[in-house]
Amino acid sequence: MHRATVLLTVLALCACAPIADPTHPSTRADAVIGGTEAPEDAAVVALLARRTRCEEDSLTLLCTGSLIAPDVVLTAAHCLDVFGTQGDHEVFLGEWLLPEPRPGGRFVRVTRAVRHPRYEPSTHAYDAALLRLASRVEVPPLPLPEPGWGTLAPDSLARVVGFGDTKDATAPAGRRRQGMLRVTRVEPSAFHAGPAPAMSCVGDSGGPVLVRGADGREVLAGVTASGDVACRTDAVNVRVEALLEDFVKPFLAEAPETPGPVLAPEALCGAPCTRDVECPGELSCVAVTEEGPGRCLLHALQEGDYGATCTRDAQCGAGSVCARLAPEGEDACRCFTPCGQTVVPEEVGGCAGAPAVGPGAWTWLVLAGWLSRRGWAGACAGRRCG
Numbered sequence: 001m002h003r004a005t006v007l008l009t010v011l012a013l014c015a016c017a018p019i020a021d022p023t024h025p026s027t028r029a030d031a032v033i034g035g036t037e038a039p040e041d042a043a044v045v046a047l048l049a050r051r052t053r054c055e056e057d058s059l060t061l062l063c064t065g066s067l068i069a070p071d072v073v074l075t076a077a078h079c080l081d082v083f084g085t086q087g088d089h090e091v092f093l094g095e096w097l098l099p100e101p102r103p104g105g106r107f108v109r110v111t112r113a114v115r116h117p118r119y120e121p122s123t124h125a126y127d128a129a130l131l132r133l134a135s136r137v138e139v140p141p142l143p144l145p146e147p148g149w150g151t152l153a154p155d156s157l158a159r160v161v162g163f164g165d166t167k168d169a170t171a172p173a174g175r176r177r178q179g180m181l182r183v184t185r186v187e188p189s190a191f192h193a194g195p196a197p198a199m200s201c202v203g204d205s206g207g208p209v210l211v212r213g214a215d216g217r218e219v220l221a222g223v224t225a226s227g228d229v230a231c232r233t234d235a236v237n238v239r240v241e242a243l244l245e246d247f248v249k250p251f252l253a254e255a256p257e258t259p260g261p262v263l264a265p266e267a268l269c270g271a272p273c274t275r276d277v278e279c280p281g282e283l284s285c286v287a288v289t290e291e292g293p294g295r296c297l298l299h300a301l302q303e304g305d306y307g308a309t310c311t312r313d314a315q316c317g318a319g320s321v322c323a324r325l326a327p328e329g330e331d332a333c334r335c336f337t338p339c340g341q342t343v344v345p346e347e348v349g350g351c352a353g354a355p356a357v358g359p360g361a362w363t364w365l366v367l368a369g370w371l372s373r374r375g376w377a378g379a380c381a382g383r384r385c386g
Helices: 003-015 244-252 360-372
Strands: 043-051 061-069 070-075 087-095 106-115 127-131 159-162 177-187 190-195 206-214 219-229 235-239 284-287 296-297 304-309 321-324 333-338
Touching: 043 070, 061 087, 061 106, 061 219, 061 244, 070 219, 070 244, 087 127, 159 219, 190 219
Parallel strands: none
Antiparallel strands: 043 061, 043 087, 061 070, 070 127, 087 106, 106 127, 159 177, 159 206, 177 190, 190 235, 206 219, 219 235, 284 296, 304 333, 321 333
16 A cells, blocks of 8 residues: 555646546556467456546456346456446457457446445455446347256366456457366355466456356356466356346346436536436436535546547647546547636646546546556455456
């Protein structure tokens, strides 16, 4: 935490300098040790911190996830530790994320995130979370292990897929990869696996562990949760069978919110909201104070209006920045002005071009980037978190 404090101090001293996104990763985020690329696994997605700025956009890879319904992703609960279940997340559907997403990939916002109620951070028991996406995607989801699918037994083979670390400096960064594991021990709610010859590692957390069933078809048998720090001998995976009845199926059965009128993006400072579906561009409806009305916003930028489309901050004038109203699309990037702040049309130097942010927003962003660069090592007490 000393390093995080130093980073925050530097930001405070440089408050008048142009603001750079502190979540920009400074190290590679490769994938699956000893694995190969996985172009066919379209239902395996990357979980990211939602991008906020449109100029010099950076990508912060948090974890991997599995599409189990057109609008639902299953991942690991500890993947939400940095920003929490109420934080801003999005997923990337595509095989190549870093350093730049390959054309054809797609970003979709996460509108709701829940952890398993029996999740234990210290042991990774029931280390699972479900994410509801803002829109349905046309990708076949991974099959769940319904009754009669087969058995999970020691010495059986399993296939792991993820965007995580390869421990190989020559491997391409941020690509979806796959590899084979061998099951070593099976427990009621989890199973262990070793290399055969591949291995899951940091960044593969939340990704699928697939096993062939009695009919020869692969099913989603496990969720990557943790393992040895060196990513060489032991991978711990949550059993999806243990999640189905009390967690996964009730979430899948939830009725979607009924659409209604959508607020104008340029008038959000004066327009309260009660539900996410009232917000434009996939913003969230957040109660800023306990007694105050909800407002449509991104947590990192807090309250403000979104005006004309833009591609860079200089197009927005002093007091405003080019921010993301939505993850992608022609109108995704708009000039964002914090509530109560006046925009000066001409470009102005100094501090005026930086928008106000809510209490602790940049703190979380800096800490997120710091933890991402360290591979979550400090948070896992001697064990890697997937």
